[in-house]
Amino acid sequence: MRRKVSNPLALAVLAFLVMGPMHPYELGKQLKDTGKDRNIKFNRGSLYMVVEQLKKAGFVAEQETVKDTQRPERTVYALTDEGREELYDWMRELVRDPVHEYPQFGVALSLISVLDPAEAVELLRSRAAALRKDIDETHAMVAEATGEGVEWIFLVEEDYRVAVLEAELRLVDKLTGELAKADYQHRWRQFFGREQ
Incomplete structure (x- = not known):
């Protein structure tokens, strides 16, 4: 199946947003803290780009913009119903269907x-x-x-x-x-x- 956003990082973002809305910086920290960065390659720029792609696809939505005096404005993203459906459909496909990879x-x-x-x-x-x-x-x-x-x-x-x-x-x-x-x-x- 052809996905609107097919980057493995997108799948990880969707999975982490199941736990609750987050800012991309928090998502990156969670990925590193849980060791998921051993399997999913990313950097700060690619993470923000993927979040933007997921937003355009309708899988995540801006929930709020947080402003405190110490840091610049931060947009917090939440999973949409379409995003939740995409996450579970994509996960089922990956777990069920073997794919030939080219290591x-x-x-x-x-x-x-x-x-x-x-x-x-x-x-x-x-x-x-x-x-x-x-x-x-x-x-x-x-x-x-x-x-x-x-x-x-x-x-x-x-x-x-x-x-x-x-x-x-x-x-x-x-x-x-x-x-x-x-x-x-x-x-x-x-x-x-x-x-x-």
Whole structure:
């Protein structure tokens, strides 16, 4: 389905506005404080732009403009009925329907045969080390959050992240082993005319 606003940041804005009206600055702070910025890339400018797009689409509306002496005027936005309907429809679609994504590592794997196997092995070993570090850091972050009483449902994207990283690590380890085999390296050198 083609959406009026299809940026993942828009979905996050709609989801956070379910909790109540907010100023874009508050939305950004909530996204960072809850760790959602690990999965949804944004900056202050993109957040304000998305809020404006959601407003034009009729999914959010200005609720009030707050003025205090310390800060400039701040417009607080609320979710409209159409916005609530869009949020739940979009979430159902994302949870239900698998979509083919085009990750950069998939592109690299599809073309990895152009690299000298010995070099590819070294690069993959570096990647494996980075993956292990990311997995360990994510486990530590989840353990800390759980220890602070954060419900598991608010960390489920980190479980997904670890599952994907662990699957990638298994593939990288297997591929490293295959590329390191002398017979493959010999055939690669023959094919690419690099026989020594």
